[in-house]
Amino acid sequence: MFSSSPGGASGKMAKMFKSKSKVKERQAAPPHSASIELSASEFPTPNATPVPSPSRTNTPRRMSLRQELDPFNVSGSNIDIGLEDPDAQRLLHEVSMSYSFPCKYWLKLTPIILLTATFSSVITSIALRNYKPYDSAAKDYHRIWSKYLINARYIDLTRSVTPTNPVDDFSAMPTISAGKCSKYIEDFCEVGQEYTYEDHGFVGTEVRFSEDSMGTGIEVPARWNEFGATISDVPGSIALRPFYVIDVTEKVAADPSYTIQAQDILDFEAEGFTGQVAEGSVVAFRSGWAKKYSTYADDGIPSEFPSVSLEALKLLHLDRKVIMHGVEPLDTDSTDNKLGAAWLAHNNRLWMKGLNRLDEVPDHGCLITLTSFPIKGLTSGNFGRHVAICPDRNFYDAASWGEKFHTNEVGGELNSKAHPLRRGSNGVMTVDKDAEATEYCKSI
Numbered sequence: 001m002f003s004s005s006p007g008g009a010s011g012k013m014a015k016m017f018k019s020k021s022k023v024k025e026r027q028a029a030p031p032h033s034a035s036i037e038l039s040a041s042e043f044p045t046p047n048a049t050p051v052p053s054p055s056r057t058n059t060p061r062r063m064s065l066r067q068e069l070d071p072f073n074v075s076g077s078n079i080d081i082g083l084e085d086p087d088a089q090r091l092l093h094e095v096s097m098s099y100s101f102p103c104k105y106w107l108k109l110t111p112i113i114l115l116t117a118t119f120s121s122v123i124t125s126i127a128l129r130n131y132k133p134y135d136s137a138a139k140d141y142h143r144i145w146s147k148y149l150i151n152a153r154y155i156d157l158t159r160s161v162t163p164t165n166p167v168d169d170f171s172a173m174p175t176i177s178a179g180k181c182s183k184y185i186e187d188f189c190e191v192g193q194e195y196t197y198e199d200h201g202f203v204g205t206e207v208r209f210s211e212d213s214m215g216t217g218i219e220v221p222a223r224w225n226e227f228g229a230t231i232s233d234v235p236g237s238i239a240l241r242p243f244y245v246i247d248v249t250e251k252v253a254a255d256p257s258y259t260i261q262a263q264d265i266l267d268f269e270a271e272g273f274t275g276q277v278a279e280g281s282v283v284a285f286r287s288g289w290a291k292k293y294s295t296y297a298d299d300g301i302p303s304e305f306p307s308v309s310l311e312a313l314k315l316l317h318l319d320r321k322v323i324m325h326g327v328e329p330l331d332t333d334s335t336d337n338k339l340g341a342a343w344l345a346h347n348n349r350l351w352m353k354g355l356n357r358l359d360e361v362p363d364h365g366c367l368i369t370l371t372s373f374p375i376k377g378l379t380s381g382n383f384g385r386h387v388a389i390c391p392d393r394n395f396y397d398a399a400s401w402g403e404k405f406h407t408n409e410v411g412g413e414l415n416s417k418a419h420p421l422r423r424g425s426n427g428v429m430t431v432d433k434d435a436e437a438t439e440y441c442k443s444i
Helices: 008-028 065-069 086-130 133-147 249-254 262-271 289-299 310-319 339-346 439-443
Strands: 153-156 175-178 205-208 217-219 240-247 282-286 324-327 350-353 366-370 386-390 421-423 429-431
Touching: 217 339, 240 262, 262 310, 310 324, 310 339, 339 350
Parallel strands: 240 282, 282 324, 324 350
Antiparallel strands: 153 386, 175 205, 217 350, 240 366, 366 386, 421 429
């Protein structure tokens, strides 16, 4: 039953007509029209059963239907309305749904939300507990080897030390001879007796240097600076570095005593694919000087050779912060007062000399290994090996260059000699085609 209203049947009809007019006005109104104004008497009682609302297009509104229909929260009042009007019933249904949704649906979703949050927390906790940064980094390091380095070209930039090494005016050639027993050992060796495969099962080699700077090596500050670092002070972190090679062969061909300028470095950075050379890297200069190295032992080291200007040294070591630079000649400085070498030493910088095979190394994209035998207090670092590690062009294109990385080297097995080793007149162990293998080695 609906409550009576003033005016009897005529009043009721008037209200019904008014309700229908209001609904039609709302349907004809464009989006974002003004709110519908319904009086409290136009709402049904709570006992009325709403008819499910038909599907409607999602027309944007300035406010929700609940705000439009019931701004004063009087929808629960015993209000008279004509229920035979389907439009009025639809509007009433939307009002009731807007009120019932928070209680009816949110309460049902609460356990699901709590369960999802708990599950996410547990998964995150397990993931953090099992995450091991070192293991992840270790896998990446090994992938670098298996993906890149195992297929790389390894170009040895170091010259072997021999009794015929050309040396500068400050050095003398080394002497190499058989290693000898220095202490009497009963039934094994006498003092001064040479070690041999036949008598002792092994051999030794004795090397004497009158000066520690020759061949390929790293120069350290202590050579020129009494407060400077020796080779045993150089940290192991220099072992593997990015490597760049700047080519000045044409300029040196035109002028054998060409002095490399800072502009040569800037041109290399501007014209190449590298941009600025990386901090902590090694930069070498390809000059072609090493091509005639084998003749220098007999003919002497030429008095004119390419060197690096002080301006270029400061650009590399101060601005670019390279770990060291390298050259093919046996010195970085051809000036009479050795200004560049003195500046390097007294500013605690490293540099390399006597590099070989730079003509086989690309100008960028390689790494270089830097090793030296850390004899305590040694003022030079020639007793080491420096190898360029470059992408294998056979792996990427048809070009072939550099030293092949043999399959057996990957497994650690080195190549055997075709004939036995014997010591030559200069003290160096070399292959002797006429030598007979000892029984000791035959049995192995």
